[in-house]
Structures are given as C-alpha cells and as structure tokens.
Amino acid sequence: VDVSGLHVLIDPGRVPSRRLGAFLPAIAQAGARVVQIRIKEGSTRSALAYAQEAVQYARRAGLVVVVDDRVDWALAVGADGVHVGQDDMPVALVRRIAPGLLVGASAGTPAELTAALADGPDYIGVGPVFPTSSKADAGDPLGIDGLRSLLRLAAPVPVVAIGGITPANAAAVWAVGVAGIAVIAAVAEAADPAAAVRALLAAKPTP
Amino acid sequence: VDVSGLHVLIDPGRVPSRRLGAFLPAIAQAGARVVQIRIKEGSTRSALAYAQEAVQYARRAGLVVVVDDRVDWALAVGADGVHVGQDDMPVALVRRIAPGLLVGASAGTPAELTAALADGPDYIGVGPVFPTSSKADAGDPLGIDGLRSLLRLAAPVPVVAIGGITPANAAAVWAVGVAGIAVIAAVAEAADPAAAVRALLAAKPTP
Numbered sequence: 280v281d282v283s284g285l286h287v288l289i290d291p292g293r294v295p296s297r298r299l300g301a302f303l304p305a306i307a308q309a310g311a312r313v314v315q316i317r318i319k320e321g322s323t324r325s326a327l328a329y330a331q332e333a334v335q336y337a338r339r340a341g342l343v344v345v346v347d348d349r350v351d352w353a354l355a356v357g358a359d360g361v362h363v364g365q366d367d368m369p370v371a372l373v374r375r376i377a378p379g380l381l382v383g384a385s386a387g388t389p390a391e392l393t394a395a396l397a398d399g400p401d402y403i404g405v406g407p408v409f410p411t412s413s414k415a416d417a418g419d420p421l422g423i424d425g426l427r428s429l430l431r432l433a434a435p436v437p438v439v440a441i442g443g444i445t446p447a448n449a450a451a452v453w454a455v456g457v458a459g460i461a462v463i464a465a466v467a468e469a470a471d472p473a474a475a476v477r478a479l480l481a482a483k484p485t486p
Numbered sequence: 487v488d489v490s491g492l493h494v495l496i497d498p499g500r501v502p503s504r505r506l507g508a509f510l511p512a513i514a515q516a517g518a519r520v521v522q523i524r525i526k527e528g529s530t531r532s533a534l535a536y537a538q539e540a541v542q543y544a545r546r547a548g549l550v551v552v553v554d555d556r557v558d559w560a561l562a563v564g565a566d567g568v569h570v571g572q573d574d575m576p577v578a579l580v581r582r583i584a585p586g587l588l589v590g591a592s593a594g595t596p597a598e599l600t601a602a603l604a605d606g607p608d609y610i611g612v613g614p615v616f617p618t619s620s621k622a623d624a625g626d627p628l629g630i631d632g633l634r635s636l637l638r639l640a641a642p643v644p645v646v647a648i649g650g651i652t653p654a655n656a657a658a659v660w661a662v663g664v665a666g667i668a669v670i671a672a673v674a675e676a677a678d679p680a681a682a683v684r685a686l687l688a689a690k691p692t693p
Contacts, residue, residue, distance in 0.1 A: 322573035323555065348530065350558035354583040355575060366529035368562060376561040 280343055280359055280381050282402045284312030285479055286439055286461035288347075288413075291318060291329050293467035299329075299336050302472055307340035309476035315362055315461065317347035330356040343381075350377050362404065365391055370398035383439070387418040392432050400436065404461060405429045407442020408452060413463035417442060427455050446478035453483040487550055487566055487588050489609045491519030492686055493646055493668035495554070495620075498525060498536050500674035506536075506543050509679055514547035516683035522569055522668065524554035537563040550588075557584050569611060572598055577605035590646070594625040599639050607643065611668060612636045614649020615659060620670035624649060634662050653685035660690040 287306050294302050303314060314337050318326040330346060334356045337344045345360040346353035350373055353361040360381030361373060373382050384400035386392035387407065395403055407417045408426050420442065421429065430438050437458035444452055445465045452460055460479060469475035494513050501509050510521060521544050525533040537553060541563045544551045552567040553560035557580055560568040567588030568580060580589050591607035593599035594614065602610055614624045615633050627649065628636065637645050644665035651659055652672045659667055667686060676682035 323575050324573045327575065327579070351556065351561075351575060351583065354558075355579045366531045368530050368534065368558060372534070372562045376558065 280401075282313055282343065282345075282360075282381065282383070282439065283437060283458040285310065285476060286313040286315055286345070286441075286459055287311045287466045287472075287476070288315045288317050288461060288463045289333065289467050290316070291321070291325070293463070296329050296332055299333050303333065303336040303342060304340045305473040306466060306476045307337075307342050309473040310480045311342065311466070311476050312459070313343040313345055313461075315345040315347055316352075316358070317362075317463075318349075318352075323352070327352060327355060330358070334358060345381065345383060350380070353377065353380055360401070370395070370400045374399075386429065386433075387421065389429065389432060392429050396433065396436060402437040402439055402458065403433050404439050404441050405433070405457075406440060406461075408440050409443025409448060411443040411463075414442070423451050423455060426452065426457070430455055430457060444479070446475060446482060449479045449482035450484070487608075489520055489550065489552075489567075489588065489590070489646065490644060490665040492517065492683060493520040493522055493552070493648075493666055494518045494673045494679075494683070495522045495524050495668060495670045496540065496674050497523070498528070498532070500670070503536050503539055506540050510540065510543040510549060511547045512680040513673060513683045514544075514549050516680040517687045518549065518673070518683050519666070520550040520552055520668075522552040522554055523559075523565070524569075524670075525556075525559075530559070534559060534562060537565070541565060552588065552590060557587070560584065560587055567608070577602070577607045581606075593636065593640075594628065596636065596639060599636050603640065603643060609644040609646055609665065610640050611646050611648050612640070612664075613647060613668075615647050616650025616655060618650040618670075621649070630658050630662060633659065633664070637662055637664060651686070653682060653689060656686045656689035657691070 344358040346358045348367045362383040364385040381401045383402045384395040385404045386395045439459035440457045441461040466475045551565040553565045555574045569590040571592040588608045590609045591602040592611045593602045646666035647664045648668040673682045
C-alpha cells in the first residue's frame with residue numbers, strides 16, 4: 280500500500296457522519312491518498328459506527344484508510360492500517376495481533392525516531408513541524424530544519440510530516456523531500472476541503 | 487473455559503502493579519476463578535505494561551484472565567477473554583476479529599439482556615445488583631428480584647452477577663442460582679483480599 284501523498288485526518292467533531300458522503304469523495308477526487316480516522320472521544324459503539332461509515336465511502340473513493348491508535352477498531356471496520364503514537368500499542372505488538380495491517384508510528388525527536396524505527400513501521404509520522412492547536416499533547420515544533428534532520432535519520436522509511444501544515448507553508452515541507460503530508464485543520468476545517476487538498480498538493484515541487 | 491465462580495476486577499488504582507505478585511496468587515489460592523483487568527485511565531502503553539504483568543502472575547496462579555472493553559489489549563497480552571459493555575464493541579464483531587477469545591457481555595435490563603443474548607456471548611454480566619460506587623455509569627440497582635428475573639431470561643447462558651456485592655450480601659446473590667459473582671471494591675479494596683475471597687465463596691450455599 281502506497282502511503283505517500285496527502286493524509287487527511289478526520290473525526291466526528293470536524294467531519295460529522297452526515298458529511299462523510301460528500302467529504303470523502305471530494306478530497307479523493309482532489310488528490311488525497313489516505314484518510315486517517317482519529318477519534319478521541321465518545322463510546323466505542325459510536326466510534327465504530329462512524330468508522331464503518333467512513334470506510335465504506337473511502338473504499339468507494341479509492342482512499343487508503345488508517346485508524347488512529349485503536350487496533351481493535353481498525354480490525355473491526357476492515358481498515359488498511361493503524362497509526363500508533365508514542366503512548367499507543369508498540370508496533371511489534373500490533374504486528375503480532377494484526378499481521379495484515381499497515382502500521383504507521385509517530386516520532387517528534389531523534390530518540391523517539393530511533394525507537395520507532397527499531398520496530399519496523401511502514402511509515403513514520405514526524406511532527407509537529409509547525410505549531411498546532413489540533414493536538415493538545417503535541418511537542419515543540421520541529422521547524423523545517425528539525426524535520427530535515429529527522430527525515431535523514433528515518434531513511435529509507437517513508438516520512439509523513441504533520442503539525443500546522445497549511446497551503447501557505449506546504450511548499451517548504453514538500454521541498455524537504457517528505458513522502459507525505461498529513462493535515463487535520465487545513466482540510467477538515469476548510470470551507471472548501473477539495474480546494475484545500477488541491478492547494479496542499481499544488482505546493483509540491485514538480486520532480 | 488469455565489467462568490463460573492468468583493471474578494475479581496482489578497485496575498492500577500486499586501491494585502498497583504507492585505502488588506500484583508502478592509495479590510493474584512493470594513486470591514487464586516483463596517478460590518477466585520477469574521481476574522478481570524479493567525483500566526479506564528492512562529495511556530495504552532501503561533495499560534499494556536500492567537496487563538502483561540497481571541497475565542504473567544495470573545497464569546502462574548491458574549486464574550482465567552479477562553480484559554474489560556479493549557479487544558486489542560486482550561489479544562496483545564494473551565488474555566483468555568474480553569468483557570464488553572453496552573457501549574463497547576458488539577460481541578459479533580469481537581468474534582470476527584478475535585475468534586479465540588472468550589466473550590462476556592453486560593446487561594442491566596431485560597432489553598439489554600435480549601440484545602446481548604442475540605450475539606451469543608459466553609457469559610453475561612448482570613448488574614448492578616446493589617448500589618455501587620465503583621462504576622460511575624452503572625444503572626439503577628436490580629435488587630435480588632430483578633437479578634432473578636434476568637437470570638431466568640438468560641438461561642442457559644451463565645450469569646455473573648455484579649454491583650455492590652460484599653461478603654455480607656453474597657449469600658442472597660448465590661441463592662438466586664447465578665454461575666458467578668464479580669466484585670471490584672469487595673476484594674481489590676479489602677485489607678485482606680484473600681479473606682474477602684474466602685468470605686464471598688463461603689456465602690455460597692452447598693448444593
């Protein structure tokens with residue numbers, strides 16, 4: 280599964296279930312590659328209902344589906360993968376209980392990156408690149424230089440940059456050579472999500 | 487796997503990890519059958535560390551291990567089963583992603599019980615029998631008569647009664663004919679957990 284390109288994170292707060300049927304085809308057609316379902320509130324029952332609906336629309340739209348943190352939800356809704364942070368299940372354990380899932384890990388420092396790489400994830404989410412208000416426990420921003428150092432350490436594992444990335448600053452992030460960019464607010468809170476996806480992708484330098 | 491008998495619920499707040507090595511053999515030797523790990527706070531990483539340690543001691547002591555709610559944790563630590571409440575993953579989905587696990591479901595009303603039974607759980611946790619302060623979102627107490635009605639509806643699926651059960655009121659609960667009793671405070675908060683287990687089991691009428 281190719282996880283390069285644009286990852287769009289969604290949750291029931293920013294993209295309510297009634298909007299999924301318009302939102303997911305629109306971002307897919309605009310060029311998004313991966314949708315990550317990240318639910319931190321509410322019951323498992325309501326999260327599963329949301330994720331199951333999202334997976335149906337995402338499949339039809341050709342999007343890769345990743346579930347944040349919850350390996351059981353990823354398995355239950357038939358997602359392609361799971362993304363685990365520093366406090367979530369270690370990648371090696373995810374592999375053991377869910378050998379078919381794509382596994383992404385998170386890192387925000389060289390030490391975290393080294394630890395994450397030892398487990399052999401399929402990709403690494405690196406960030407926050409810029410200040411972000413979408414994730415309360417995000418660490419200090421790396422900046423473009425910090426991102427570049429971590430990208431070198433991560434090679435050849437694909438890096439997906441995350442944290443405060445917008446159409447206005449995306450060109451500098453792509454220019455570092457990341458495999459992908461992940462966004463929360465820039466697309467899920469945009470008045471025109473498809474236009475935001477196009478702008479984030481248009482910022483990528485042509486090779 | 488036999489789930490009749492006494493279920494003891496533990497969590498890192500009531501039985502910290504440093505106490506597991508004494509607590510679990512003690513309750514096993516006193517006659518407890520099942521330990522249920524129920525963690526509602528903290529990170530997945532810390533919950534997994536606790537559950538992994540509990541599983542090791544429980545195995546050595548011959549206790550059946552059930553994990554509350556989290557199917558991924560149950561799989562990751564090699565538990566025998568998972569217990570799912572009304573807001574957790576439906577039993578049918580648990581069966582699909584974790585066919586080897588024993589699955590318990592919860593019910594507190596006839597409607598919940600009928601819905602839970604339709605999914606074919608291995609046992610049903612019925613409660614709260616009495617008022618409880620250990621579970622914030624527990625419903626109204628069933629009382630002994632309410633428990634008796636639900637037990638009849640559940641047959642032949644084994645019923646494990648839960649909620650406010652103590653050595654002082656356990657005889658009335660056993661007398662209804664439940665397969666098991668589950669306790670939180672009565673053992674995990676007891677000064678002498680083994681003595682509490684013996685008292686809860688001694689309350690069972692000899693057949």
